[in-house]
Amino acid sequence: MEARIIAISDVVESMVSDRSYRRAPGIEAALLEIEEHKGILYDVAVADACLRLFREKEYQLFWNINNWKYYGYTWLEIKKSLSF
Secondary structure, three states, X not given: OHHHHHHHHHHHXXXXXXXXXXXXXXXXXXXXXXXXXXXXXXXHHHHHHHHHHHHOOOOEEEEOOOOEEEEOOOHHHHHHXXXX
């Protein structure tokens, strides 16, 4: 389960971060990627939980000098929000 969560979080992090070779597409592009490929590339339950957190519960990311922080939630809370 943890690997499935990390797969989704990697998509979000990589798409909201600028790279040396491109500007960040942004959070909406990341959520669209997850939505379009859930059940194909991404676990359906994890994808739905991620989409629900950002779209319904207004989950936000913010930049800390050391790393990205997931505002308001811990990974344990994200894992618990999955409905099986």
